[in-house]
Every structure is written in structure tokens, then in C-alpha cells.
Amino acid sequence: MGRATTGILWLMLTLGVVTAQIGKVDRTLPQWLTGIIAVGVFLFLIFVAFLVNKAWCQDSRLETKECECVETTGYAKTRDNYNTSLDTVMNGDDEGAYENMALESVEDKATAM
Amino acid sequence: MATTQGTTVPPSQSPGLGVPTLVTIDIVVLVVYFLLVLAVGLWSMWKTKRSTVDGYFLAGKSMSWWPVGTSLFASNVGSGHFMGLAGSGAAAGISAVAYEWNGMLMVLLLGWLFLPIYIASGVTTMPEYLQKRFGGKRIQLFIAILYLFIYIFTKISVDMYAGAVFIQQALQWNIYVAVVVLLLITALYTVTGGLAAVMYTDAAQTGIMLIGALSLMGFSFTEVGGWNALLEGYATAIPSVRDPNTTCGIPRDDAFHLFRDPVTSDLPWPGILLGMSIPSMWYWCSDQVIVQRSLAAKNLLHAKGGSLLAAYLKILPFFMMVLPGMISRILYPDEVACGDPEVCTEVCGNPVGCSDIAYAKLVMKLLPSGRLPRGVVIEGRYVRRRWVPLLAIRELGTPTQTALSGGLRGLMMAVMIAALMSSLTSIFNSSSTIFTMDLWRHVRPRATEWELMLVGRMFVLVLVVVSVLWIPVVQASQGGQLFIYIQSISTYLQPPVSIVFLTGCFWKRTNEKGAFWGLFLGLLVGGVRMALDFTYPSPLCYQEDSRPDVVKHVHYLYFSTVLSLLTLVVVVGVSLATEKPRPEQISHLTWFTRFDKVEKSSGALETVETVTSATETEESAEQEIEDREQEKANGETHLQRKVSSEASVRSQSRLKAALYWLCGMERQKEGDSAPQPPLLLDPASSLEEDPCLSHVVDANLIICLSIAVFIIGYWA
Numbered sequence: 067m068g069r070a071t072t073g074i075l076w077l078m079l080t081l082g083v084v085t086a087q088i089g090k091v092d093r094t095l096p097q098w099l100t101g102i103i104a105v106g107v108f109l110f111l112i113f114v115a116f117l118v119n120k121a122w123c124q125d126s127r128l129e130t131k132e133c134e135c136v137e138t139t140g141y142a143k144t145r146d147n148y149n150t151s152l153d154t155v156m157n158g159d160d161e162g163a164y165e166n167m168a169l170e171s172v173e174d175k176a177t178a179m
Numbered sequence: 180m181a182t183t184q185g186t187t188v189p190p191s192q193s194p195g196l197g198v199p200t201l202v203t204i205d206i207v208v209l210v211v212y213f214l215l216v217l218a219v220g221l222w223s224m225w226k227t228k229r230s231t232v233d234g235y236f237l238a239g240k241s242m243s244w245w246p247v248g249t250s251l252f253a254s255n256v257g258s259g260h261f262m263g264l265a266g267s268g269a270a271a272g273i274s275a276v277a278y279e280w281n282g283m284l285m286v287l288l289l290g291w292l293f294l295p296i297y298i299a300s301g302v303t304t305m306p307e308y309l310q311k312r313f314g315g316k317r318i319q320l321f322i323a324i325l326y327l328f329i330y331i332f333t334k335i336s337v338d339m340y341a342g343a344v345f346i347q348q349a350l351q352w353n354i355y356v357a358v359v360v361l362l363l364i365t366a367l368y369t370v371t372g373g374l375a376a377v378m379y380t381d382a383a384q385t386g387i388m389l390i391g392a393l394s395l396m397g398f399s400f401t402e403v404g405g406w407n408a409l410l411e412g413y414a415t416a417i418p419s420v421r422d423p424n425t426t427c428g429i430p431r432d433d434a435f436h437l438f439r440d441p442v443t444s445d446l447p448w449p450g451i452l453l454g455m456s457i458p459s460m461w462y463w464c465s466d467q468v469i470v471q472r473s474l475a476a477k478n479l480l481h482a483k484g485g486s487l488l489a490a491y492l493k494i495l496p497f498f499m500m501v502l503p504g505m506i507s508r509i510l511y512p513d514e515v516a517c518g519d520p521e522v523c524t525e526v527c528g529n530p531v532g533c534s535d536i537a538y539a540k541l542v543m544k545l546l547p548s549g550r551l552p553r554g555v556v557i558e559g560r561y562v563r564r565r566w567v568p569l570l571a572i573r574e575l576g577t578p579t580q581t582a583l584s585g586g587l588r589g590l591m592m593a594v595m596i597a598a599l600m601s602s603l604t605s606i607f608n609s610s611s612t613i614f615t616m617d618l619w620r621h622v623r624p625r626a627t628e629w630e631l632m633l634v635g636r637m638f639v640l641v642l643v644v645v646s647v648l649w650i651p652v653v654q655a656s657q658g659g660q661l662f663i664y665i666q667s668i669s670t671y672l673q674p675p676v677s678i679v680f681l682t683g684c685f686w687k688r689t690n691e692k693g694a695f696w697g698l699f700l701g702l703l704v705g706g707v708r709m710a711l712d713f714t715y716p717s718p719l720c721y722q723e724d725s726r727p728d729v730v731k732h733v734h735y736l737y738f739s740t741v742l743s744l745l746t747l748v749v750v751v752g753v754s755l756a757t758e759k760p761r762p763e764q765i766s767h768l769t770w771f772t773r774f775d776k777v778e779k780s781s782g783a784l785e786t787v788e789t790v791t792s793a794t795e796t797e798e799s800a801e802q803e804i805e806d807r808e809q810e811k812a813n814g815e816t817h818l819q820r821k822v823s824s825e826a827s828v829r830s831q832s833r834l835k836a837a838l839y840w841l842c843g844m845e846r847q848k849e850g851d852s853a854p855q856p857p858l859l860l861d862p863a864s865s866l867e868e869d870p871c872l873s874h875v876v877d878a879n880l881i882i883c884l885s886i887a888v889f890i891i892g893y894w895a
Contacts, residue, residue: 096895104892111882115423 186552205589212387212593213364216600219383220368227375235373235632236303236612238475242378250381250472250605251286255489256496257334257386257602258595259590262659264496265504265538271513272413272434272505274446276497281455283493283861285888289699290486292770293464294473295866296684298482300772303474304679305467305616306537312683312768313691314761316621321536321698322676323617326467330610331645333669334468335603339649342599348539349592354650362603362643370636377604384597385492391594392499394587397546399506409502410435412509421518427720428518430508433888438557438893450736458670461677468609478870483876494890500538507537515540520719529650531719546587602647633752667735671709674739675701678746682754687765687772693754701746708738745834750756773866 095103228234267275283744302308306326310319339358346357368376403409413430421428433439438448463469476482508515515537517523520530527533615635620626626634677699682689708730715726724731733741766775868876 074795101889102381104895105889108885108888175807 190562193847199847203848204586205592208586208589209593211595212596216383216597217364217368218381219380220372222575223376223379224368224372226379227373229371229373229375230628230632232303232616232628232631233636234375236616237471238373238375238378238691240475241477242375242472242475242481242485243477244481244484245489246378247472247476247485248492249385250378250601251469251485251489252492252691253385253598253601254468254472254605255282255493256598257338257603258345259498259597260601261345261392261595261598262535262537262838264500265507265541266534266536268501268504268531269508269537270534271445272431272436273497274437274439274451275503276501276894277437277446277451277455278355278459279460279493279496280887280891281451282463284884285456285459286469286486286489286493287883288460289326289464289469289473289481291880293470293680293684294477295773296483296768296770297470297474298479298865299767299775303471304613304616305465308768309679309683309694310617313694318679318691318695318698319617320621321695323613325672325702326613326616327610329669329672330606331642334606334653334772335642335646335663336649336665338599338602338606339646340596340653342534343653344540344649345595348536349452349543349588349595355647358650359647361600362646365600366606366607366639366643367825369607370639373635374471374608377608378472378475381601381605384601386593386763387590387597388601389492389499391590391597393495393746395541396499398404399503399510401507402545402604403506409509409798410504413505416512416516418516418522419512420520422721423824427723428516430516435894436516437882437891447734447736450734450740453743454734454739455735457677458607458673460681465677465680467613468605471609471612474604478868479866479873480876483880487876487879487883490887494886497890501543504534504537507541508534511540511544518720542591544590551616573769585687590704607639607642610642611635614638627653643713646814649872651843667709667712670735671705671712671742675745675746678743682747682750683769685770685778686754687769688759689750689754690757690760693750693752693759696753697746697750700749701742704745705742708735708740708742735804821848868878 095102201312227239229238233239264275264279297308300308300311302311306319309322310316343354343358346352350357368380400406400409403412413434416430418428426862433444439446441447441449459853473482473485476485513522514526515534517526517533523533524530525880527536529535579678613637615631615638619631619634623630642853676697678701679694682697683694711730715730717726718724765772767773824893
């Protein structure tokens with residue numbers, strides 16, 4: 067809690083320093099900080115989308131053989147052959163509930179060698 | 180392209196540079212540049228087979244990622260960019276770079292979202308894609324004519340104008356002679372070599388542009404005194420002659436901000452996010468010039484790699500053009516930032532403003548040419564037959580002449596010419612593609628491949644003539660706002676087309692009627708706004724704004740957003756109200772159906788649908804399969820070409836044969852069939868990617884996007 071307060075106080079100090087400049091458009095944060103924050107938000111969104119895509123693809127593969135998992139702009143695209151091989155490696159214990167023999171065989175068939 | 184603060188320089192009036200400004204070393208540099216470009220062009224002619232439709236217009240679909248990426252960059256960055264971005268930087272700060280960084284995001288969108296669809300559909304031109312997707316002929320013809328109109332009246336004209344300004348300012352040559360010579364040299368390899376020659380020479384020209392522009396950037400930063408000097412000096416770059424009652428001549432407060440006030444500024448931030456993205460999406464994702472380069476790639480991975488390279492290169496214009504433009508204002512405020520109409524007329528002939536000369540001014544004043552004003556001595560001596568220039572003695576009051584002399588100005592000339600030529604050749608080739616594949620084939624559906632190749636080459640020559648014809652227009656545009664109007668043409672005409680492509684690619688329900696009426700109404704509304712803009716020109720800095728409210732208060736970026744929404748509503752509404760599109764109009768033509776298996780029968784039917792008789796359908800189907808195999812066999816080997824050319828020599832005169840080889844056409848085969856459709860491979864196989872490399876490319880995408888987000892966030 068102390069750190070957060072210190073952080074906020076530091077930010078307010080910067081604000082104070084910055085607003086002292088007259089005649090310029092105020093920058094409440096230093097430029098590099100806005101850049102870093104923007105990148106952080108962006109990477110977080112990508113991460114969320116990646117998780118959503120994995121969860122969604124897992125569900126739909128149970129029904130169809132071919133998984134046309136498509137993420138929105140700019141995210142890593144998953145493909146049938148690569149997806150299955152990756153997931154057989156990556157599917158750890160957390161998704162174990164969904165794994166069954168039928169799924170295993172489906173993945174085997176879908177893997178294009 | 181950024182709209183600058185309305186200046187046109189009458190090329191007939193040369194602002195005070197009476198002495199010839201290029202010395203021998205500069206001429207040598209220029210000659211070397213031309214020889215290099217010609218060599219690359221001729222080499223690429225050897226390398227690719229250019230006598231087929233695919234070979235001439237799509238470089239045989241054999242390009243790797245680096246020519247694709249550099250060609251994307253070079254085709255986009257023309258001489259207009261140098262003038263426009265630097266001029267905008269001088270006049271209004273960094274906001275114009277939003278176009279560039281928006282373009283970064285859009286070119287990545289092209290590689291990842293749009294290109295798989297285009298590859299799966301197997302088209303060569305964008306109107307062809309619309310024809311396949313929506314059926315019928317009217318949209319295809321409409322769009323083909325619209326594209327040709329946009330190319331001739333906006334792209335060619337703007338680049339010719341900017342090139343002419345630079346040539347007149349810097350070289351003092353007769354503009355007609357200079358342009359005709361330049362165009363003939365480039366037409367030589369464009370006509371004969373096709374897209375392959377254009378792309379490889381674009382790669383060379385990108386290299387030259389980067390070297391020259393980055394060195395000028397270095398010089399200008401040294402001159403102004405460093406990064407902080409730029410940030411602080413810009414606010415004080417005020418001309419000495421100005422009207423103190425107005426703000427004319429004073430640099431903007433938000434000059435170093437990308438996102439500006441939504442109501443009162445010149446580029447409001449909601450407009451940048453929405454209103455700029457849709458026209459930008461048109462340019463990068465559905466414009467023939469850009470998409471054709473990506474279609475020429477070997478496979479999807481190479482195309483994505485090319486997009487990534489182009490995106491990384493698009494970071495540079497900020498540093499190469501915008502910042503030097505701002506530095507130009509700091510160094511020469513009385514000329515570049517002239518606030519008084521009389522002073523402006525004296526400096527550059529245009530009372531509105533002279534920011535357009537920002538870049539040319541830097542080149543002429545900063546880079547020494549070897550001819551210095553009196554009182555300055557430059558010494559040098561021959562060392563082992565090389566001219567080694569030594570320091571020039573500083574004359575009081577002038578900027579320090581840096582140690583390197585001569586050759587640099589020639590290099591900058593080469594840079595400007597490279598920018599101009601790379602854009603023009605790309606436009607020529609793509610216009611020729613659209614004309615040949617869409618318009619000519621509509622008029623003559625049974626045209627043989629031979630005929631199409633001939634027509635394609637002829638049209639490039641026609642465009643060369645058209646480009647030369649723009650010069651008198653450029654010269655007559657003294658003091659006018661002509662080129663601002665021309666740029667506004669594209670801003671008002673692009674959103675509807677972009678929305679039609681977007682809905683066509685990503686919504687299966689869009690049908691022909693929806694697309695057509697959306698296009699028609701959107702273009703109508705855009706045209707109305709365009710007419711209003713022409714009738715009520717934007718006022719000069721110190722004049723009162725007496726335009727009607729709808730023009731005055733609705734910024735053109737907001738209007739672009741509204742226009743896009745309107746088109747979207749019309750397309751969706753009409754599509755839902757009318758019948759569904761047929762399955763063959765959806766299969767492998769949208770994002771969701773791009774992996775559909777190709778049905779041989781429907782494919783053959785579609786491609787011969789212009790040929791009426793049923794018997795011919797079967798014959799040509801067989802012929803297609805034969806020709807396809809022959810095409811595959813021929814496509815690879817140089818030997819095949821030699822054999823066929825040898826065969827032709829035997830039966831024709833040698834001169835004819837040489838002419839045919841030069842033009843890249845093979846001897847007309849008897850019983851030439853209609854050109855076979857692009858190889859209807861199973862789209863899944865053409866969209867297949869090596870999983871490991873796909874991983875690498877996707878990771879690179881994340882990195883590129885993060886960098887883009889960072890720099891946008893930094894300058895927000």
C-alpha cells in the first residue's frame with residue numbers, strides 16, 4: 067500500500083512540474099511512459115485474445131475435425147496441423163478434463179504429415 | 180498522403196538559384212544511379228518469364244519477401260511524400276505522420292487478413308475479385324474505371340507535380356526534357372520486364388532512397404544542433420514578416436502531438452483513429468498497386484514477410500521527412516514558414532504558403548554542391564586519381580558547410596528521382612494490369628494471351644504520354660489549390676470502395692445488389708462533398724471563414740467516417756433485403772470460406788463464362804489442362820525460353836526475334852487459346868504455411884505491432 071501511495075505521489079509531483087509550463091499542451095505523463103503503457107495494454111489484450119482463442123478452439127474441435135480457429139487482427143493464427151501438435155504437447159493438467167481417447171484420435175487424424 | 184497547407188510552386192519561376200547547381204561529381208552520381216537501375220531492370224528480364232499473364236503482371240508468382248517488402252515501400256513513398264510530409268511537418272507539426280503509421284497497421288492487415296482471401300480466390304486484379312465475389316459485370320467495370328481515374332488523376336499527377344517542383348528548384352533543367360528522358364528510361368524496363376523488373380528495381384531504389392534521406396537527416400540534425408534543439412527551436416520558428424494581429428506564421432502548440440483536439444485542430448484524434456483508417460485500408464488492402472505486389476510473392480509466408488518489411492520501413496518516413504521538414508522551418512523560417520502573402524509570392528510564387536519547399540530547401544542549402552558563394556574557399560586535391568575535398572572555410576552568417584562535398588547533392592537528386600520513378604512504374608504496371616485484365620478482356624473476351632501481353636505493354640506507353648501531359652497542367656496551376664483538390668478526390672472516393680471490399684471479404688451475406696448500391700450511393704455522397712469543397716475553398720490563414728457550416732464544421736476525416744457508416748448501412752440493408760449470394764460466389768472468396776475445396780467443374784465454367792458456345796467449353800477445358808501443364812513446365816527453365824526463341828528464329832527474321840525477346844514475348848503459337856485461368860490449386864495448399872516459419876512470422880508480427888503501438892503512444 068505504501069508503494070502505491072508513493073507512486074501516486076510521484077505521479078502528482080510530475081503533474082505539478084509539467085503544468086508549470088505555460089503555453090504548451092500539457093503532457094501529464096512523460097512520453098516514454100505513455101508509450102510503455104500503450105504497449106503494455108496492447109500485449110495484455112493479445113494475451114487475453116490468445117487465451118480466448120485457445121479456449122474457443124478447444125471446444126469447437128470436439129465437434130468438428132477441422133478447426134478454423136481465427137483470431138482477430140494481429141494475433142497469432144492457429145492452424146490445423148500445427149495447432150494439434152502444439153496442443154498435444156501443451157495440454158497440461160488444466161485442460162485434462164476435456165481430453166479423452168476420442169479427442170486423441172481426432173487429433174491424430176487431423177495432423178497432416 | 181497528407182494534405183499540406185496548400186502551396187503550389189510554379190515551376191517556371193525559380194526562386195533565386197541562378198547558378199547551375201550540379202557539378203561533375205553530381206552528374207557522375209546520377210549517371211551511375213541510372214546505370215544501376217537499368218542493370219537491375221535488365222537482369223530481372225533475364226530472370227523471369229514475361230510472356231504470360233502471370234509472368235508479366237504477377238512476376239510469375241515467384242518473388243521472395245524482400246523484393247515484395249521493398250517494392251511495397253517504394254511504390255507507396257513517392258516524390259509527393261518527400262514534399263508533402265516535410266511540408267506538413269514544417270507547417271503543422273508531426274500530425275501528418277499519422278498517415279504513415281496508420282499505413283503500418285494496414286499493411287500488416289493486408290498480409291494477415293486480406294491476402295489469404297485474395298490468394299484463395301486466384302485473382303490477378305481487384306475488380307476481378309469483385310466480379311468473382313459478386314458476379315455480374317457492372318461492379319467490375321465500375322471499379323476498374325474508378326481505379327484508372329484515381330490513378331491517372333491523383334497518383335500520377337501528384338507525383339509528377341512534386342517531381343517537377345524538385346527538378347525545377349534543384350536542377351533548373353527544362354522540365355519537359357528532364358521528365359521525358361526519365362520516363363523513357365524507366366519505360367524501357369517497365370514495358371519489357373513487367374512486374375518483376377518493377378519490383379527488383381524498386382528494391383534498388385529503396386536502398387538509394389534510404390541512404391540519401393537518412394544522410395540528409397543526419398546533416399539536418401547536425402545543423403540544427405541536435406534533438407532537443409529541434410524540440411525547443413520549433414516553437415520559436417516564426418517568420419520576421421507577419422501580421423501580428425493573427426496567428427499566421429506561429430507554429431502550433433500541439434505540433435509534437437499526434438492526437439489533437441477533436442474540435443478545433445487540423446487533424447482531430449477521433450478522425451485519425453476512424454476516418455483515416457478506412458481510406459488507409461482502401462489504399463493498403465484493396466488497391467491494385469499494393470495488392471499486386473503481395474500477390475506476386477512465392478507463397479503466403481513470403482507475402483507476410485514482405486508486409487512486415489514494409490511495415491518496419493514505414494517507421495522511417497517520420498525521421499527522414501517529417502523531422503527534417505520541421506528542421507527546415509527552424510533554419511529558414513522566413514522562407515519556409517512565410518506568413519505574409521507578399522513575401523510568400525516572392526519566395527515561391529504562392530501566396531498561401533511555402534511549406535512545400537521545405538525539403539528542397541534543405542537539399543539546396545545544406546548539402547554543398549561544390550559551387551560556393553564568394554568568400555568561401557574550398558580546397559581539395561587529387562589523391563591517387565580521386566578528388567579528395569577538404570574543409571570549406573565558413574563564411575560569416577551562413578550555415579557551416581560540412582566537410583563532405585559534391586556527390587551528395589547528386590545523391591539527393593537520385594533519391595528524388597528514385598522516389599518518383601518507383602512510384603510511377605508501379606502505377607503504370609498496375610494500371611496496365613487493370614486495363615488489360617478487366618477492360619480489354621470485357622471488350623474482347625476471346626483475346627489470346629499474346630494479344631493481352633501486347634495490350635498491356637502498349638498501355639504503359641500510353642500512360643507515359645499521359646504523365647508527360649500533366650506537366651503543362653502543373654505549370655498552369657500557379658497559385659491555385661489544384662493539388663489539394665486532387666488529394667481530396669481520393670479522400671472522398673475511397674471509403675465506399677473500402678467498405679464494399681470489407682463486407683465482401685468478411686461477411687458471407689453481402690450480395691451484388693447490396694454492394695452496387697452501397698458503392699453508388701457512397702460515391703454520390705462523396706462526390707457531393709467534393710463539389711462543395713471545390714466551390715468553397717478553404718480560406719487563407721488571415722481570411723475569415725465564410726464557408727457553409729457543413730463544410731466548415733465537419734472535418735473531412737469525420738465526413739469520411741460518416742460516409743463509411745452510410746455505405747455500410749446501405750450495403751447491409753440492401754443485402755439483407757435481397758436474395759442470398761450463390762454458393763460459388765462465396766466459396767474460397769471470403770475469410771471464412773478460404774479453405775474450401777475447389778470444384779473443378781464450377782471453376783472451368785466460371786472462367787469460360789464469357790465464351791458462349793457449349794462445345795468450346797469442353798475444348799477449352801481440355802486445352803486449359805494441357806496449357807496448364809505446359810505453363811508449369813515452361814515456367815521454370817531458362818532453357819525452355821531459349822528453345823522456343825531458337826525455334827522462332829528459324830521461322831522468322833532475326834530482327835523480329837530480337838524484338839520479341841526484348842519485349843519478353845514469345846512467338847505467337849498457332850491455335851492460342853484464351854489465357855488459362857490462374858492455376859486453380861486447392862486453396863488450402865496455396866495457403867499452407869510451414870508451421871515453424873509461421874510461428875516466427877507471427878511472433879515478428881507481435882513485435883512489429885508493439886513497436887508501432889509504442890511510437891504512437893510516445894507521440895500521442
